[in-house]
Amino acid sequence: MPVYGGDEVGELAESLEAMRVRLKDSLEYIGLHTVELEDTVKERTSELREQKKQLSLLLDEGIRAQEDERKRIARELHDETSQTLAALGMSLELSSEALRSGVLTPDMILELRKKVSILMDGINRLIHDLRPPVLDDLGLESAIRWLLQRHLGQKGVTYDLRSSGMEEIEMDGKVELSFFRIIQEAVINIDKHSKARNVMMELSVSGGLVNLDITDDGVGFNLDEVMKAREKGAELGFGLMGIKERVSNLGGEAHIFTEPDKGTKIKISIPAYGGP
Template sequence: MSENKLGDKALDFIINEMVDTVTNSKDEIFQISEDSRTEFEKLSHELVETKKQVHALINEGDQLEQKVKFSRMRLSEVSKQFQQYSEQDIRKVYEQTHGLQMDLSMNREKEKQLRVRRDDLEVRLRGLEETIDRAEALGGKISVVLNYLTEDFKHVSDALEDAKEKQQFGLKIIEAQEEERRRLSREIHDGPAQMLANVMLRSDLVDRTYRERGVEEAMVEMRSLKKMVRSALYEVRRIIYDLRPMALDDLGLIPTLKKYIATMEDYNKNITISFTSLGKERRLESKYEVALFRLMQESVQNALKHAEASHIKVKVEMTLQSTMIIVKDDGKGFDLNEKKDQSFGLVGMRERVDMLDGELSIDSSPGEGTIVTIQIPING
């Protein structure tokens, strides 16, 4: 058997193994989501009943308080004029007052226990709701991965008949993966990881401040700590959004582009990014929306990282036959004839455009900024 066929079978075996693993993971996540949803419904019903019981106990307690009040007044009156009442009457009034007080005490204790139960149910429901949301989001991402493995990757395998081409393509994928991992590692280390380390230090400071200086100064430190946690959360969400914006599947290309650009402009305070959309907005097939978003994202990231631009303009024009994206910046530009060592991003853009039978043109020169024009024909 030739080396090429051996390579084909090995790659197909790996893909099938990956598909099986991802499918099983998706089923497990779905089961977790369903179990959480069942528990959520059960606890929701229990919470409604608990709130009703709390309300009923509050009303009952209010009535008992009134009865206790009148009984005490009656007891006080009997005590002052005990000559007019028999010992049996006085004992009866006393026992009645005592009994009402015991009923009121038991009522308040039941109410307290039910309030604790109610608060516990609300906390558990919030946790389950977060679990369900995360499971659904993760299930959606796994569906995308599964689609990629079962369709796109198999198309790649069919297209690359030569074992050497497969090896070179695989090396490019590995190189891109490693570069992305290095980037994520740097971003997480410099961002959320560093912030969380500071949170640990500041939490110790809050504890020491509370013990040594009191509640007021400890609250000041707590507010500062809250800001740090909020910043860490913002960084984590930004990194997740860079990996795969869920809005792309839910809302479509144009709203996702608007949100991404607004996020980038907010994150890069010294750069203005404008966005213009022409034509009738409509949903495209997933492969077109993902490709167009990634192409725009790569173009904007190149302008942010390498061009030293102060203004970036993004324009999207949608027609029935095609979609065009233009990204223009006023940065330092570059020589198109000069070979860059780190030009894999542009190579990846060209390969992605070629896969969709589109056109990519880059107009740039030193000191004149850069214009990236991408046009993708839309079939069907």
């Protein structure tokens, strides 16, 4: 450090030197923090980019799930409603011919009436499936009982629903509806594919998670084969994929245990208060 005299010029030079040192320190400090700031901005930008990617993935999944649901409804309309309508059309034609030739019997009219009833039942079922009123009116547990009775009990399958701790939690409406859809698909699968005689459903709450086990003693299946067929673009098999997607959107986990002739068990757990 230079040595100045005790005169005014010396004092001035000393304070200028002090200012220079302070300025240098400040510049170094600013430089250091600019680098830190740049790093933070970079970090935040990449976080935002990642979040955007996740969001668009979720959006894609949502759209796909919606499309799958539409396909399912279209198939149900095709398989049940339009086939019954076609049969009704034919019966009407036959009846009008019978009327013209004077051989129309009350039984033929009764037959028409029966077909209309079947049609109405089918349409009502579809409406209930689209938005099960029981879920709004009676809550999740009763809605599940309704589902079990409608798809299994009415067809002679024995079922048991055990539930514990559900009264301790209050699920968000959207989470509850999605959870109900998951259970609906699993129950419809048991109805459609399993040939089960007994079904056990257990609902429990532990550590902020809602756990669901659905076990059937039916024919089981080869999970790898089903998944591979689906990946190869098979038209069938949206249900299990839909279950997995919904569960992952809810921040939960789903596991399927099954083997041919060994029945099927689906184990699901989701956070009680919504996704991640």
